[in-house]
Amino acid sequence: METFFQLLFGGLQTGSVTALAALGIAIIYRTSRTTNFAQGTIGMFNAFIATFGLIHMNMTPWMAAIFGMLASFLTGVAVDLLIIRQAKKSSPIAKQIITFGIIMIFLGAAPMLFGVVPLSFPSFLPTGHASIMGAAISHNALLNIFIGVVAAGLLFLFLQYTRWGLAVRVTASNETTAKLMGVPTSHVTMGAWAVAAALGTLSALMLAPAISVNVSMMDTVQINALIAGVIGGFQTFYGPVLAAYIIGVSRNLLLFYVSSTWGEPLLFMFILLFIVLRPNGLIGKKIVKKV
Amino acid sequence: MQNILKHNYTKYIVFGIIISLMPTLAGIGLIRSASVIVLGAVIFYGVVAIGLNILLGFSGLISLGTAGFMGLGAYMSAYLTEILGLPFLLSLAISVVVPVIIGSLVGLVSLRVSGMYLAIATLAVSEVFRLMFSEFTDITGGFSGMRASFPSFFGISLSRDTTFIFLVVILVLLMILTDNFVNSSVGRALLTMRVSETAASAMGINLLKYKLMAFALATAYAAIGGVMYVHFIQFSFPTVWTVMLSLQILAAVVIGGIKTIFGPIIGAFVVFGVPELFLNRLPIIGDIPGLAFMFTGVLIIVVILFYPNGLIYLGHDIKRLWLKNRKSQKGGETA
Amino acid sequence: MTILKVENLSIAFGGLKAVDDLSFSVNQDEIYGLIGPNGAGKTTVFNCITQFYKPNQGKILFNDTDLVLKATHNIIKLGLVRTFQNVELTRDLTLLENLLVGAHISYKYGLFANSFKLPKAKKEEKEIAARGEGILDFLGLLDKKNELTGGQPYGILKKVELGRTLMSNPKMIILDEPAAGLNDTETIELATLIRSIRTQYNCSILLVEHDMRLVMDVCDRICAISFGKKLAEGTPKEIQQSTAVQEAYLGISDDTEVD
Numbered sequence: 015m016e017t018f019f020q021l022l023f024g025g026l027q028t029g030s031v032t033a034l035a036a037l038g039i040a041i042i043y044r045t046s047r048t049t050n051f052a053q054g055t056i057g058m059f060n061a062f063i064a065t066f067g068l069i070h071m072n073m074t075p076w077m078a079a080i081f082g083m084l085a086s087f088l089t090g091v092a093v094d095l096l097i098i099r100q101a102k103k104s105s106p107i108a109k110q111i112i113t114f115g116i117i118m119i120f121l122g123a124a125p126m127l128f129g130v131v132p133l134s135f136p137s138f139l140p141t142g143h144a145s146i147m148g149a150a151i152s153h154n155a156l157l158n159i160f161i162g163v164v165a166a167g168l169l170f171l172f173l174q175y176t177r178w179g180l181a182v183r184v185t186a187s188n189e190t191t192a193k194l195m196g197v198p199t200s201h202v203t204m205g206a207w208a209v210a211a212a213l214g215t216l217s218a219l220m221l222a223p224a225i226s227v228n229v230s231m232m233d234t235v236q237i238n239a240l241i242a243g244v245i246g247g248f249q250t251f252y253g254p255v256l257a258a259y260i261i262g263v264s265r266n267l268l269l270f271y272v273s274s275t276w277g278e279p280l281l282f283m284f285i286l287l288f289i290v291l292r293p294n295g296l297i298g299k300k301i302v303k304k305v
Numbered sequence: 306m307q308n309i310l311k312h313n314y315t316k317y318i319v320f321g322i323i324i325s326l327m328p329t330l331a332g333i334g335l336i337r338s339a340s341v342i343v344l345g346a347v348i349f350y351g352v353v354a355i356g357l358n359i360l361l362g363f364s365g366l367i368s369l370g371t372a373g374f375m376g377l378g379a380y381m382s383a384y385l386t387e388i389l390g391l392p393f394l395l396s397l398a399i400s401v402v403v404p405v406i407i408g409s410l411v412g413l414v415s416l417r418v419s420g421m422y423l424a425i426a427t428l429a430v431s432e433v434f435r436l437m438f439s440e441f442t443d444i445t446g447g448f449s450g451m452r453a454s455f456p457s458f459f460g461i462s463l464s465r466d467t468t469f470i471f472l473v474v475i476l477v478l479l480m481i482l483t484d485n486f487v488n489s490s491v492g493r494a495l496l497t498m499r500v501s502e503t504a505a506s507a508m509g510i511n512l513l514k515y516k517l518m519a520f521a522l523a524t525a526y527a528a529i530g531g532v533m534y535v536h537f538i539q540f541s542f543p544t545v546w547t548v549m550l551s552l553q554i555l556a557a558v559v560i561g562g563i564k565t566i567f568g569p570i571i572g573a574f575v576v577f578g579v580p581e582l583f584l585n586r587l588p589i590i591g592d593i594p595g596l597a598f599m600f601t602g603v604l605i606i607v608v609i610l611f612y613p614n615g616l617i618y619l620g621h622d623i624k625r626l627w628l629k630n631r632k633s634q635k636g637g638e639t640a
Numbered sequence: 641m642t643i644l645k646v647e648n649l650s651i652a653f654g655g656l657k658a659v660d661d662l663s664f665s666v667n668q669d670e671i672y673g674l675i676g677p678n679g680a681g682k683t684t685v686f687n688c689i690t691q692f693y694k695p696n697q698g699k700i701l702f703n704d705t706d707l708v709l710k711a712t713h714n715i716i717k718l719g720l721v722r723t724f725q726n727v728e729l730t731r732d733l734t735l736l737e738n739l740l741v742g743a744h745i746s747y748k749y750g751l752f753a754n755s756f757k758l759p760k761a762k763k764e765e766k767e768i769a770a771r772g773e774g775i776l777d778f779l780g781l782l783d784k785k786n787e788l789t790g791g792q793p794y795g796i797l798k799k800v801e802l803g804r805t806l807m808s809n810p811k812m813i814i815l816d817e818p819a820a821g822l823n824d825t826e827t828i829e830l831a832t833l834i835r836s837i838r839t840q841y842n843c844s845i846l847l848v849e850h851d852m853r854l855v856m857d858v859c860d861r862i863c864a865i866s867f868g869k870k871l872a873e874g875t876p877k878e879i880q881q882s883t884a885v886q887e888a889y890l891g892i893s894d895d896t897e898v899d
Contacts, residue, residue, distance in 0.1 A: 048622065049425075050422055051369075051424075051428075057443050075554070097606055097610075100611070101610060104609065104610070106610050107361070107365050108613070110367060110421075111367075111425070111555065111559055111605065111609055112557070112605075112606055112609055112610075114552050114555060115534025115602045115603070115604065115606035115609070116599075116602070116606070117551075117552060117558070117602070117603035118552060118553075118556070118598045118599070118601050118605065119598070119599055119602035119603060119606075120602075121595065121598045121602070122595035122596065122597070122598030122599030122600070122602055123595060123599060124595065124602075125594035125595040126594060126596070126599065128594040129594070130594050227437065230547075233432075233548065234432070236393065237429055237432055239426045240428065241425060241429060243425075244422060244425055248471070250486075272618055274434075275440050275441075278432075278433065278436060279433045279436070279437075282429045282430070282432075282433055286414045286426065287414075287428070288410070288416055289414060289422065289426075290414050290417070293417065293418040304489055328753075381692070429846070435663075438813055441645065481757070482755040485754055485755050485756070485757050486751055486754045486755040488766065489754035489761070490740065490741075490744060490747040490750075490765070491728075491742075491750060491751050491753065491754055493733060493737055493740060493744075494741065494744055495743045496730050496733060497730050500730045500731070500732075501724075501728040501730075503692060503724065504724060504728035505713075506692075506712040506713040507690060507692075507713075507715070507721065508713075508716060508721075508741050508742055508744050508745075508808070509713050509714070509715075509716040509717060509744045509745040510713055510744055510807070511742075513709075513711065513715045517716050518751065522751075524752050535708065538675070546729075564732065613675070640852075
């Protein structure tokens with residue numbers, strides 16, 4: 015039973031990391047109509063900036079994290095202003111390819127500015143364990159789960175109950191109508207990219223203590239976040255988050271109880287099977303395309 | 306002459322003959338022999354890019370599994386020839402058929418839902434392959450890599466230079482075959498589907514069948530490219546077959562020019578040739594890490610936003626601009 | 641003889657009934673019009689017939705085959721083909737090539753034969769291209785056969801789309817607002833074209849149209865619908881005199897389209 019809880023909390027922790035990234039992807043999908051494959055890479059880049067603050071500006075990990083998230087806000091705004099906005103009229107495929115271009119730019123920029131050596135970023139809570147059902151869970155793991163849940167929760171409240179949240183939801187459901195109704199859709203889109211970048215950075219910083227800050231640190235997170243989007247459906251904001259936690263936990267269980275080599279491929283197989291059976295996701299609704 | 310170039314395979318064959326001369330040029334010291342290896346890479350990545358163009362350019366679908374399937378072809382052919390001692394041509398056939406079968410299954414599942422799912426599903430599959438390449442050390446050699454030798458068939462063993470020419474032959478052959486079917490009912494069906502799925506299905510085009518066909522073809526070309534890679538470079542490491550490589554190949558297609566045969570080759574030269582041959586040789590900035598990615602990333606965005614037909618039209622457009630200029634100058638003189 | 645029979649067709653989108661218990665039938669070699677105010681559900685009826693939407697209820701019989709059981713891409717094989725409101729042609733292809741797409745179901749040879757340009761595939765392409773040229777000639781566009789479709793005037797695009805439907809040797813063509821975007825001369829030309837398609841290619845025509853002159857001019861019979869329900873059916877004259885139809889039009893829009 016201890017092992018199970020150990021795995022469960024470990025899974026929830028990875029789930030949180032994935033959930034934040036997935037949430038960013040969902041926000042961009044809804045406001046810019048594109049699947050942002052660069053979510054992880056933008057997070058990685060700003061994790062480097064946070065680590066730079068930590069090492070060269072004597073910041074504490076907390077300050078560095080805030081510094082990194084502020085930087086990511088600016089990164090998101092810049093990406094929207096310089097690239098995404100210019101591609102307004104491009105086809106969905108073209109927009110998609112543009113996000114691939116963004117990946118390459120940041121993958122090139124990171125080693126250019128911060129060197130090729132992986133850097134280390136400490137845990138927010140370096141010591142302390144809690145005992146839950148006999149399993150020793152580090153305080154940092156609990157904090158990460160907490161951050162994931164709270165960030166997702168705050169975002170829901172923001173979307174549901176604020177004027178800006180309403181603007182986002184209106185833009186998400188129909189941009190042209192939103193524009194006609196006087197919603198500043200371009201601000202909404204810019205905000206979406208900024209918030210998504212910040213979520214990606216937070217996600218990267220939560221992961222950093224375990225695997226160091228390096229250019230490929232977010233590869234797995236990116237894949238899992240996209241899959242979470244597919245399973246949870248992009249039509250809602252909570253679907254991907256829920257799916258992220260499910261993926262995190264089931265991956266951990268499969269890796270331990272089934273096979274450490276085959277666990278991951280097996281998970282992907284299950285996911286493909288799931289897509290066959292429920293093509294519109296966990297909570298998806300079928301959309302009839304107008305001809 | 307124009308007509309000959311336009312209406313049959315002469316342009317592909319002439320192109321093939323010209324690049325076949327590269328090893329000879331290196332032999333007499335006109336170009337450096339390291340450049341021949343870079344050009345070889347341009348050729349096998351070019352083959353993969355031509356395949357991806359069928360998917361991306363002609364059917365408007367995105368795959369991020371290109372490198373994974375390429376790696377699968379490479380490892381399989383290395384294993385079949387080196388460890389099992391199968392003849393090269395047989396191993397080539399098996400190393401293409403198996404990835405195509407796996408690819409078709411992945412495609413069948415994801416394409417039934419939506420085009421976008423293909424990108425995500427192939428990304429996941431690519432990740433699984435990458436894990437397998439590094440984990441299954443008994444078969445793949447893990448991180449110490451897997452060796453392969455130059456191809457040999459019909460009793461002839463090729464050298465580095467003749468392997469290069471063999472790669473050129475495969476490239477030219479595939480260019481001709483691709484040109485043929487792209488300009489047939491198959492190619493027209495793909496283009497129609499890309500523009501309007503509704504119109505396509507009203508005309509009797511089975512969307513799933515054609516999407517699957519395009520994806521299976523892209524996978525086949527990727528696997529062929531993988532086999533070419535491993536028997537030219539003679540080594541395969543798991544670190545080569547990353548999503549980054551898939552993105553670079555995709556960039557090659559977009560930058561060179563979608564919906565064309567020569568475009569992906571030009572793109573492969575820009576993405577895989579230019580950094581190695583020129584950028585990294587530049588004083589001072591040549592040593593900056595990440596330069597090649599930055600270059601490709603900026604180029605892909607610039608091309609999509611401002612020059613969506615790709616660099617293949619550059620010559621054409623410059624010529625037109627020049628003619629126009631000359632015309633207006635002439636007009637000025639007579640007036 | 642009846643060629644198309646729509647029986648008790650109903651379809652709803654999120655509780656809103658777009659088509660409600662609609663029945664009508666089209667005879668062999670007839671030009672039949674479907675009219676109604678904006679949002680009456682005309683195009684939805686078309687999409688149900690061509691299986692882009694699966695109806696919630698009702699039968700659609702084409703030569704006694706129930707279409708509801710068929711996949712969208714198999715409809716054309718039965719001899720039923722359609723055009724689209726906003727012309728859906730491929731810009732990268734020439735006029736002739738776009739026509740060849742309409743003959744997609746006639747091609748027997750696929751990827752392999754075409755990659756290697758086997759003689760049988762070449763012969764097939766030649767034969768179908770000849771058919772395409774015949775149709776372009778009929779449309780008066782033969783001299784433009786090798787021009788790219790992108791950039792052609794709208795009137796020509798409309799004709800090419802019509803030509804594309806003819807390539808499948810159809811028994812019935814469904815036209816979705818063929819006169820939309822055409823000027824007066826072009827509309828008159830279109831009416832002539834529709835009539836000559838019927839005589840030269842022996843097929844029935846079902847059309848949805850806003851332009852009342854065209855409908856009254858070419859149709860043998862007309863079915864008027866409003867809010868997915870049938871208002872009246874009959875000859876153009878009968879429809880013009882129907883009070884139900886007049887009310888529906890007058891009640892919904894200010895500009896009366898019925899002269």
